[in-house]
Amino acid sequence: MGVDRNLSSMRKRVLFFAVLLLATVQLFADETTRRAQEELRKRNLYFGDINGQTNPEFTEALKHYQTRKGFTSTGKLDEETAGSLNLGIATVSNTEALPDLPVLKSDRARELAEPDRAALPDSGQEEPTSSATPPAPPAESPDQMLEDKITKFVRDYLRDGEGDDVDLQLSYYGFPIQYFDHGKAGxxxxxxxxRNxxxxWPQRKYELIGPVKFMSGKNxxxxxxxFTIDFKVASEDRRAHGKTRNLWTIQEDREHFIILMINEQRLHD
Structure with missing residues (x-):
């Protein structure tokens, strides 16, 4: 009789801890799902109940979000999707340091090929002068001038995007603008x-990769x-990096350009 009572008591304890473990796992799973539902609602993708329960609306919202971000559209809250939604499941180590930018000897060195940089004089030395008149540089074609102008516009945008001047960043846009997947935005x-x-991401670095391609628009x-960029962003407790393919529609505005449409697609290595 004593043995039977002990076995019965042991079974009850095992069952209790099993139920407790299952409830704990379910609690954390439901909390992550609930937060994902909130994030998807902020992005106007999910309109169901915020209850931490998986449902068809939530699955479809995940698929739309994954497609928008260039992820595999599974409809499941995997690590990549959760990290992108800022749910604390980051795929990049929080201790990973952002790589330093290369330090150049002078602005002029940036325009020279690597073998030619060693031939540059130190900044404190004068360059030798030549009595011979240098040949006139070839005139740039209109297409080359336009390419240089558009490339500079892109580089300026990326540079100013690393700063915190909101008005300066908005000065590149023509309103209303086709703004990512939000449609027309004011x-x-x-x-x-x-601002958000x-x-x-208070720390941001953007680097243009390859040439800027362009063609005439409809109007x-x-x-x-x-164009393609490499991006690195970081906060106090999180870092992320990757590459994006960027698509713009721009319009000449006197001496400058304005962006009428802006979108991006995440690229996988």
């Missing part, structure tokens, strides 16, 4: 979105622009 919406992004003075 200045107020883009201002709020930009700066707050979320006079418009151009369709495509």
């Amino acid at each position: 200045r107020e919406f883009v201002t709020t979105d930009t 992004y700066i707050k979320r 006079r003075g418009e151009f369709e622009v495509e």
Whole structure:
């Protein structure tokens, strides 16, 4: 009888701890799902109940979000998707340091090939002068001048995007603007979105990779622009990096350009 009572008591304890473990796992799973539902609702993708329960609406919202980000559209809350939604499941180590930018000897060295950089004089030395008149450089073609102008516009945008001046960043846009997947957006919406992004990622680095491609747009003075960048963003407890393919529609505005449409697609290595 005593043995039977001990076995019965042991079974009850095992069952109790099994139920407790299952409830704990379910609690954390439901909390992650609930937070994901909140994040997807902020992005106007999920309109169901915020209850931590998986449902068809939530699955479809995940698929739309994954497609938007260039992820595999599984409809499941995997690590990559959760990390992108800032749910604390980062795929990049929090202790990973952002790589330092290369330090150049002078601005002029940036325009020279690597073998030619060693031939540059020190900044404190004068360059030798030549009595011979240098040949005149060949005149740039209109297409080359336009390419240089558009490339400079892209580089300036990336440079100013690393700073915290919201008004300066908004000065590149023509409102209303086709703003990523939000459709047409006005200045107020883009201002709020930009401030939130700066707050979320106070450290940002963007590097243009390869040439800026462009072609004439549908309307006079418009151009369709495509380029690839390497990005590195970080906050106090999180870091992320990767590459994006960027698509713009820009329009000449007197001596400058303005962006009429902006979108991006994450690229996988």
